[in-house]
Structures are given as structure tokens and as C-alpha cells.
Amino acid sequence: MTVIEHLSELRHRLFVSALAYVVGSIVAYLLYSHVLHILKLPLDSGGRIAGIKVELSVQGVTTAFLVRIKTSMFAGLIIALPVILWQLWRFITPGLAAGEKRYAVPFLLGSLSLFALGALVAYFILPEAIRFL
DSSP: OOHHHHHHHHHHHHHHHHHHHHHHHHHHHHTHHHHHHHHHHHHHHHHHHHTOOOOOOOOSSSHHHHHHHHHHHHHHHHHHHHHHHHHHHHHHGGGSOHHHHHHHHHHHHHHHHHHHHHHHHHHHHHHHHHHHO
């Protein structure tokens, strides 16, 4: 491939990734109440364990809207992450040798699995952390 063909493919992969991110963010914006409920579950159970009432507060004129936008953007990234990673993988693999691909797949799957496991552990440990703090 020439440099122009590589840049054209990169532009296509970035466009698809950006489109997936925008669609994921819009979906997350529309499902904001459900996303916020899921995010508040550890706080609520942590407050029950500690015997305190945990509430979210808004202290600015635009804060509630900004929280909604930021939450939607992060949730959109999580929703779009499989597409983004697939586009990254499809861009990188033509340059890898067969032996490199053989090592890359277990590394990638292990990394994603460990990240997801760490996020789950943090999610379930948060109520005890609130009680301790």
C-alpha cells in the first residue's frame, strides 16, 4: 500500500469509530435515567451499609446538564468501544506477521478481560469503601 492508501484507510477507520461513538453517546443520552440509576446503585447500598443517606447534589446552573452530557459521553464510549477496538484491530493487522498475530490475540483478550474484571471489582467494592471512609 502507498502512503495515500494508508491515510485513506485510516480516515475511513476513524470515521467509522467516530460515528459509532456519536451513535453510542446519543443512545446513552436517551437512556440517561437508566445509566444514572446503575451508577448510583453502589452509592445507595454503601450509604445503607454506613447508615447514612447519600445524595447527589447540583450546585450550579449548568451542572445538571453537564453531568448528563459527560455521563452520556462516557457511556457512549463504553457502548462504542467494541466497534472502535475492531476498527483499530482491522487497521493494524495487515502490518503484522502471522507470529505476531498469534501473540496479539491472547494479549488483547487477556487485557480486555482483566480490565472488565477490575471494573467489576471496583463497582462491587465501592459500597464497602463508602462505609470505611
